[in-house]
Amino acid sequence: xxxxxxxxxxxxxxxxxxxxxxxxxxxxxxxxxxxxxxxxxxxxxxxxxxxxxxxxxxxxxxxxxxxxxxxxxxxxxxxxxxxxxxxxxxxxxxxxxxxxxxxxxxxxxxxxxxxxxxxxxxxxxxxxxxxxxxxxxxxxxxxxxxxxxxxxxxxxxxxxxxxxxxxxxxxxxxxxxxxxxxxxxxxxxxxxxxxxxxxxxxxxxxxxxxxxxxxxxxxxxxxxxxxxxxxxxxxxxxxxxxxxxxxxxxxx
Amino acid sequence: xxxxxxxxxxxxxxxxxxxxxxxxxxxxxxxxxxxxxxxxxxxxxxxxxxxxxxxxxxxxxxxxxxxxxxxxxxxxxxxxxxxxxxxxxxxxxxxxxxxxxxxxxxxxxxxxxxxxxxxxxxxxxxxxxxxxxxxxxxxxxxxxxxxxxxxxxxxxxxxxxxxxxxxxxxxxxxxxxxxxxxxxxxxxxxxxxxxxxxxxxxxxxxxxxxxxxxxxxxxxxxxxxxxxxxxxxxxxxxxxxxxxxxxxxxxxxxxxxxxxxxxxxxxxxxxxxxxxxxxxxxxxxxxxxxxxxxxxxxxxxxxxxxx
Numbered sequence: 001x002x003x004x005x006x007x008x009x010x011x012x013x014x015x016x017x018x019x020x021x022x023x024x025x026x027x028x029x030x031x032x033x034x035x036x037x038x039x040x041x042x043x044x045x046x047x048x049x050x051x052x053x054x055x056x057x058x059x060x061x062x063x064x065x066x067x068x069x070x071x072x073x074x075x076x077x078x079x080x081x082x083x084x085x086x087x088x089x090x091x092x093x094x095x096x097x098x099x100x101x102x103x104x105x106x107x108x109x110x111x112x113x114x115x116x117x118x119x120x121x122x123x124x125x126x127x128x129x130x131x132x133x134x135x136x137x138x139x140x141x142x143x144x145x146x147x148x149x150x151x152x153x154x155x156x157x158x159x160x161x162x163x164x165x166x167x168x169x170x171x172x173x174x175x176x177x178x179x180x181x182x183x184x185x186x187x188x189x190x191x192x193x194x195x196x197x198x199x200x201x202x203x204x205x206x207x208x209x210x211x212x213x214x215x216x217x218x219x220x221x222x223x224x225x226x227x228x229x230x231x232x233x234x235x236x237x238x239x240x241x242x243x244x245x246x247x248x249x250x251x252x
Numbered sequence: 253x254x255x256x257x258x259x260x261x262x263x264x265x266x267x268x269x270x271x272x273x274x275x276x277x278x279x280x281x282x283x284x285x286x287x288x289x290x291x292x293x294x295x296x297x298x299x300x301x302x303x304x305x306x307x308x309x310x311x312x313x314x315x316x317x318x319x320x321x322x323x324x325x326x327x328x329x330x331x332x333x334x335x336x337x338x339x340x341x342x343x344x345x346x347x348x349x350x351x352x353x354x355x356x357x358x359x360x361x362x363x364x365x366x367x368x369x370x371x372x373x374x375x376x377x378x379x380x381x382x383x384x385x386x387x388x389x390x391x392x393x394x395x396x397x398x399x400x401x402x403x404x405x406x407x408x409x410x411x412x413x414x415x416x417x418x419x420x421x422x423x424x425x426x427x428x429x430x431x432x433x434x435x436x437x438x439x440x441x442x443x444x445x446x447x448x449x450x451x452x453x454x455x456x457x458x459x460x461x462x463x464x465x466x467x468x469x470x471x472x473x474x475x476x477x478x479x480x481x482x483x484x485x486x487x488x489x490x491x492x493x494x495x496x497x498x499x500x501x502x503x504x505x506x507x508x509x510x511x512x513x514x515x516x517x518x519x520x521x522x523x524x525x526x527x528x529x530x531x532x533x534x535x536x537x538x539x540x541x542x543x544x545x546x547x548x549x550x551x552x553x554x555x556x557x558x559x
Contacts, residue, residue, distance in 0.1 A: 057442075093440040096437075106433045
């Protein structure tokens with residue numbers, strides 16, 4: 001393993017063009033192992049597009065992506081996730097017609113290698129329940145294991161999403177605005193949760209809430225119009241006049 | 253537990269029913285119930301609206317008919333052969349259609365099914381407009397004369413129960429879980445490492461195979477394979493049955509099929525005659541407006557709320 005290498009994920013000249021419009025422009029991103037790294041920037045800066053490129057939900061126009069020193073530029077979405085890069089989505093991504101336990105179990109069951117077995121009873125998955133309940137417990141959802149997810153409160157769906165992502169035992173978690181649309185209490189809860197799960201893992205997150213960024217993140221990369229504006233720790237970045245300008249416009 | 257008792261009661265009822273109701277009608281009903289259940293696998297649990305299932309239902313009908321009449325295969329093998337051919341056709345159509353979603357998926361399946369239909373219209377072995385007539389029912393297990401309607405009925409019932417059980421198991425299997433996940437949120441399923449297209453294709457092929465099983469069985473019952481079964485009307489009718497009974501429920505499609513077939517049979521002989529499609533259309537409109545979950549879906553929701 002290349003565990004010794006300081007960077008878990010690197011992009012070189014990552015570019016995405018949509019019919020003449022450059023959404024992501026030669027981005028060189030380096031994510032250090034075991035850090036929480038934030039990607040911030042005003043609306044339309046290309047943060048989510050970068051996520052989509054990294055997980056191959058979009059195909060890069062140019063550039064190279066490597067994970068653990070391995071070139072994954074041409075790897076398909078599902079394979080990237082199997083390699084250990086697992087993403088969440090901006091809009092809470094759960095399976096609404098299934099129960100919370102089933103949601104987590106879907107992430108666990110692929111390893112059993114029986115996911116194509118349409119003749120096997122559902123009870124063959126019960127061996128995963130213990131692990132699923134552990135994960136639900138970790139995000140404080142143990143009471144809701146048997147509830148159908150569609151009716152759950154928004155904050156709980158996001159917590160469930162994190163539990164499901166954790167079930168994949170990802171080396172690198174990509175969280176797309178984990179606190180978006182949440183009330184203050186839920187924001188605190190999810191912030192704690194991310195802190196808790198970041199042990200032994202690397203997290204790259206898109207986040208608008210600068211409070212969350214300042215408490216959690218070791219490194220902050222600021223994107224503007226698809227390109228990297230600046231990078232550094234939160235204090236350095238937040239003191240940078242160009243960053244203020246990007247958010248607020250030029251001082252009058 | 254409760255559902256187990258329910259199934260036992262249903263089976264007991266189906267065992268004695270031919271002594272009260274005309275067996276050929278019951279057999280037709282079972283064939284369509286199986287067809288709708290197979291269809292529900294891809295629409296209700298896979299979330300894909302196929303508008304080309306008539307190709308599998310009608311196609312298997314011709315293949316089974318040809319295998320029995322011209323090649324003289326034993327009845328069971330003929331039906332099995334028809335079902336497997338439908339499955340193979342499902343692989344072909346599925347591979348082309350599965351990459352698309354929503355309306356595009358529906359359009360591709362419809363277009364492919366229309367192609368299959370026109371092949372049947374212009375082929376010699378199908379008998380064109382006249383249909384493939386005089387298919388022998390043969391013998392079950394080599395010695396039970398299926399010319400007897402009652403024996404034929406129990407033969408069809410056996411096929412139905414076995415196929416229904418496999419479909420129900422598929423829904424409640426590790427595969428079924430992944431399929432539900434894909435239906436609920438495809439991108440999320442991808443991000444959990446599932447190659448969603450492969451799961452959808454398997455669901456589509458299973459659905460096509462059981463639709464074919466239903467079509468082949470129907471040919472044996474009526475000793476006739478006709479163009480009606482592969483016409484796009486049939487693709488629409490199975491959607492109607494599934495929605496009316498309850499999309500994504502295990503028994504809903506069978507109930508829907510029973511309602512539609514019963515109405516067609518009894519209304520057609522009454523004063524309404526040619527107006528049957530209008531009546532069915534009205535029922536469908538009422539269903540969509542008033543009880544969207546279908547008969548069984550609403551019933552389940554009611555029970556969940558009340559107890």
